[in-house]
Amino acid sequence: MPGRMAQWGNDLYTGKRSYNIVGTKNRWFALGGAVVLAAVVLLTTVGLNLGIAFRGGSEFTVPGVADVAEQPALDAVAQIEGADPPRVSVVGSDSIRVQTSRLTDDETDELANLLADAYGVDKDQVGSSFIGATWGKDVTSKAMRGLVIFLVLVAAVLTVYFRDWRMAVSGIVALLHDVAITVGVYAAVGWEVTPATMIGFLTILGYSLYDTVVVFDKVRENVAKVLDQKRYTFGELANLAVNQTLVRSLNTSVVAVLPVASILFIGAFLLGAGTLRDIALALFVGILVGTFSSVFLATPLLVWLREREPHIREHNALVTKARAAVVTEDGAEEQVRVRVGALVPGEHQGNRAQPRRKNSSRPAGRKS
Amino acid sequence: MRPLVTLALLVIGLVAALVAGERWSDASLTPQLALDLEGGTEVILRPVATTGEDVTDAAIAQAIDIIRQRVDASGVAEAEITSQGGSNIVVGLPGTPSEETLRLVKESAQLVFRPVLVVANPEPYDPTAVADPTVPTDDAAVGDGATDEGATGTEDGAGTADQVSKAATGEGDGGSGDSGSGDSATPANPSDLSWLTADLTTQLNELDCTDPANLVGGASRVGDPNAGFVTCAVDGTAKYALGPVEITGDLVSSASSGLRVTAQGAITNERVVNLEFNSEGTRIFADTTERLLSLEAPRNQFAIVLDGLVISAPQVNSVIPDGGAEISGNFTTAAANTLARQLNFGSLPLTFEVQSEEQISATLGDEQLQRGLLAGLIGLILVGLYSLGQYRALGFVTIASLVVAGALAFLTITVLSWVQGYRLSLPGVAGLIVAIGITADSFIVYFERIKDELREGRPLAAAVDAGWSRAKRTILASDAVSLLAAVVLYFLAVGGVRGFAFTLGLTTVIDLIIVFLFTHPVMLLLSRRRFFAEGHRFSGLDPSLLGARSRYVGRGKVREPEPAAGAPQPVAAGVGDWMTIAERKAAQRAAAGEHAQAEGKDA
Numbered sequence A: 001m002p003g004r005m006a007q008w009g010n011d012l013y014t015g016k017r018s019y020n021i022v023g024t025k026n027r028w029f030a031l032g033g034a035v036v037l038a039a040v041v042l043l044t045t046v047g048l049n050l051g052i053a054f055r056g057g058s059e060f061t062v063p064g065v066a067d068v069a070e071q072p073a074l075d076a077v078a079q080i081e082g083a084d085p086p087r088v089s090v091v092g093s094d095s096i097r098v099q100t101s102r103l104t105d106d107e108t109d110e111l112a113n114l115l116a117d118a119y120g121v122d123k124d125q126v127g128s129s130f131i132g133a134t135w136g137k138d139v140t141s142k143a144m145r146g147l148v149i150f151l152v153l154v155a156a157v158l159t160v161y162f163r164d165w166r167m168a169v170s171g172i173v174a175l176l177h178d179v180a181i182t183v184g185v186y187a188a189v190g191w192e193v194t195p196a197t198m199i200g201f202l203t204i205l206g207y208s209l210y211d212t213v214v215v216f217d218k219v220r221e222n223v224a225k226v227l228d229q230k231r232y233t234f235g236e237l238a239n240l241a242v243n244q245t246l247v248r249s250l251n252t253s254v255v256a257v258l259p260v261a262s263i264l265f266i267g268a269f270l271l272g273a274g275t276l277r278d279i280a281l282a283l284f285v286g287i288l289v290g291t292f293s294s295v296f297l298a299t300p301l302l303v304w305l306r307e308r309e310p311h312i313r314e315h316n317a318l319v320t321k322a323r324a325a326v327v328t329e330d331g332a333e334e335q336v337r338v339r340v341g342a343l344v345p346g347e348h349q350g351n352r353a354q355p356r357r358k359n360s361s362r363p364a365g366r367k368s
Numbered sequence B: 001m002r003p004l005v006t007l008a009l010l011v012i013g014l015v016a017a018l019v020a021g022e023r024w025s026d027a028s029l030t031p032q033l034a035l036d037l038e039g040g041t042e043v044i045l046r047p048v049a050t051t052g053e054d055v056t057d058a059a060i061a062q063a064i065d066i067i068r069q070r071v072d073a074s075g076v077a078e079a080e081i082t083s084q085g086g087s088n089i090v091v092g093l094p095g096t097p098s099e100e101t102l103r104l105v106k107e108s109a110q111l112v113f114r115p116v117l118v119v120a121n122p123e124p125y126d127p128t129a130v131a132d133p134t135v136p137t138d139d140a141a142v143g144d145g146a147t148d149e150g151a152t153g154t155e156d157g158a159g160t161a162d163q164v165s166k167a168a169t170g171e172g173d174g175g176s177g178d179s180g181s182g183d184s185a186t187p188a189n190p191s192d193l194s195w196l197t198a199d200l201t202t203q204l205n206e207l208d209c210t211d212p213a214n215l216v217g218g219a220s221r222v223g224d225p226n227a228g229f230v231t232c233a234v235d236g237t238a239k240y241a242l243g244p245v246e247i248t249g250d251l252v253s254s255a256s257s258g259l260r261v262t263a264q265g266a267i268t269n270e271r272v273v274n275l276e277f278n279s280e281g282t283r284i285f286a287d288t289t290e291r292l293l294s295l296e297a298p299r300n301q302f303a304i305v306l307d308g309l310v311i312s313a314p315q316v317n318s319v320i321p322d323g324g325a326e327i328s329g330n331f332t333t334a335a336a337n338t339l340a341r342q343l344n345f346g347s348l349p350l351t352f353e354v355q356s357e358e359q360i361s362a363t364l365g366d367e368q369l370q371r372g373l374l375a376g377l378i379g380l381i382l383v384g385l386y387s388l389g390q391y392r393a394l395g396f397v398t399i400a401s402l403v404v405a406g407a408l409a410f411l412t413i414t415v416l417s418w419v420q421g422y423r424l425s426l427p428g429v430a431g432l433i434v435a436i437g438i439t440a441d442s443f444i445v446y447f448e449r450i451k452d453e454l455r456e457g458r459p460l461a462a463a464v465d466a467g468w469s470r471a472k473r474t475i476l477a478s479d480a481v482s483l484l485a486a487v488v489l490y491f492l493a494v495g496g497v498r499g500f501a502f503t504l505g506l507t508t509v510i511d512l513i514i515v516f517l518f519t520h521p522v523m524l525l526l527s528r529r530r531f532f533a534e535g536h537r538f539s540g541l542d543p544s545l546l547g548a549r550s551r552y553v554g555r556g557k558v559r560e561p562e563p564a565a566g567a568p569q570p571v572a573a574g575v576g577d578w579m580t581i582a583e584r585k586a587a588q589r590a591a592a593g594e595h596a597q598a599e600g601k602d603a
Helices: A002-014 A025-045 A071-078 A105-119 A137-162 A165-189 A195-223 A234-244 A246-271 A275-306 A310-330 B002-024 B057-073 B099-106 B152-171 B176-180 B198-206 B279-293 B333-344 B366-391 B394-419 B426-455 B460-492 B496-526 B581-602
Strands: A057-062 A087-091 A095-101 A127-131 B040-048 B080-084 B088-094 B111-120 B229-232 B239-242 B252-261 B267-277 B302-306 B309-312 B324-328 B351-360 B552-554
Touching (some): A002 A234, A025 A275, A071 A095, A137 A195, A137 B496, A165 A275, A195 A234, A195 A275, A195 B426, A195 B496, A246 B366, A246 B426, B002 B394, B057 B099, B099 B333, B252 B333, B267 B333, B366 B394, B426 B460
Antiparallel strands (some): B040 B088, B040 B351, B111 B239, B267 B324
16 A cells, blocks of 8 residues: 555655645535535534633532532533533632523522532522633733734734745635634534633644645745746746645545544543544544645635736736647647656667767768 | 654653653653543632622623633633633633632732822821832833833933933922912822812821731722822832822733843843833823933822732833833732733722632533544554555655654643643644644655656655655745734634644644655665665655656666557546657657548548
């Protein structure tokens, strides 16, 4: 398999084998756009199931407990319909504290009874109150402010590094696509969004840009001298870059997804709801979507933006003309299909290929 | 192999620091865990109603915000702060927080500036001893900015102002005429002695600043901002009668602590807190200093009052137009830092009383952490297997790099949790596991570049060099983006997001260290080994597998062109038969020739 993979990599590198990703860009734009649209619709209709860290909730304190096990509290809360899985902790040496989503008065009474039974204390001793959000609006607003400033800065940095603002725009569009879909999946699945999930979303943000920058670096290298030659168009060279980094993109996403998948598997199937599952789902979806967008969205979008520039359009026309010229010379009418690939060094043709001396002083007739 | 030595020294240094720290300080050999994994201390604060103000939700929210910023500024401990029952504030701090951290949470830090009317010895009674200007507490002086050793322009200004101020103090009797004006007169300005009502004079006489009970600042001692005020110096060496509040702490735009710099630019040993006012504060402060400058001692002093106690009462030597002030006192380094931190984030809108302070257990069991680590281990093994499959022997380089990266991450986190108060939460653990992927990506980019170079027909040593110079650029660019995200979020966000940013920055830096100091040097070493240089089948760098053929076959001969090399067969894959223009022409010519031949036969 590695042999075949290496062969596949070679073919992609030399252009012997090539996937026309840039040429079919409308298909990918439609696909990405549709999924993002679905995610946005889900987010606005179904919405996210924000956990108690964001909305606040109800808190119960059971004092004077003989056995400070957590399980009875988990079981008690599970009996209340609609209550989120609780956070249970031991306060001091003999008090149990249970935090769950905000309950109605009736439910509060019911849960207080259940907890009192579960821990064998008097019902009146179970205290209850409302708690505010630990991840309040100020945390979110500050994070958002940080993100906006980060995006502005990163756009500036990418523009300077690639000397092209269109790369920055394409990278950020791909990033928004990834984050929108990842968040959308949470709305679809309906899992509780916890601070851990938020951290997962943020990680995806970083990963998506990172992934795109690696592909763009190859694009930049390939198209650096695009205007100095008439062999290939901008789009073809960019497509070649995507193909040449395809093995890397594939390997990277597999390597990144393997640990995440193992967390997701262990988190979801062995532990049930919890921090690990929350963060792993976000990462799992995000890494897959991020790889998709860096291959199928970012570069095609860049090509689309660049091809709106007059000098790139002129260059494209020039390349087409040069190809057409070759065809007319030979009298063939069918369209020339050009192999876009890294220039493979030629073979040594032997002495015969050397230019012949045109010195008349040499005896004529020695033609070969 | 200097990079490898550097890396080894780095690791040895970290280990040595840890072991030494464990032996002689309070470091431990494992990272400290955050609230969710280890539990900690929970402080419940109940707001104390001061001057009849209602406890509004907005005030609670603001208080939470300020407490969070203060705690964040002291490290990356990821405190959990929330309101309870609408009015209480619950602060969860991981582990056993230090006294200093608890103070950050509890103290309100109400800072005001009031003009000094009278300074007296700390003992009670003795009305005749009022207004002794030689009380030895405040030899601190306020210079112009008093800190900028670099700004020569400012220094010049300060110098001249100093001389002027001496002359002004010499005259000194401009204000003394006011001292006779009785209680009935409306005070002309905050330094007017008519603020000192009979009532206040009695209070001043009775106040005992040698009694430790009077030296505890707090909400109840802040006093009416629009009236005269009597209080003690925080160290109990003097008592003061002060005018109404002129500047409040919310006009301070930033505060920092440092060593005091004299007007000559010499650095002294004294700890001070430097304040910068915002534009409004600067204007008021300029007016105040201008007015005080013309008054006689002690009324040319202003008192800096924190939570109702005078922490410093410097004399005004010059007008300060640029809004820079310096608070001096007998600060320890820690106290100066704490004060600067409190002032930086503003004073709490409310004052609080600690209702309870209790230990709480972790909200996530040991099970979560263990399973998380197990998942990480499984992930690492899978990554190792995949790399071996993809890169053969090179996979071992990946695995070794990841192991070194893991060890480095563990050491750094342990050292940081000792030095910086960093604490590892479960999302942090997950972040580290994800970092495996991002770190491994650097190797993948590097290896793929080397392969590309091999495909171009370069021998391995040259391919490693060329591949590295190209991969380096990509790795640096992509890591710079991650680092930028980490830095921006670390400085702008709060709470859990800040913890995330820290982990991201840390793993990115470790990634760079590993690629530059480990993976690349190891590749350089390996590229000289025959196993790799000759492209063994299992080296992962077999040129023939990569479709590269060296054209030089030795003994001055080059490979003869293969028959098929001229016109490669079109590959039917992906998008179809692609040929270069030259190939196309050749094929057409061949076709045309055949056609002609066929025609010739026909004829």
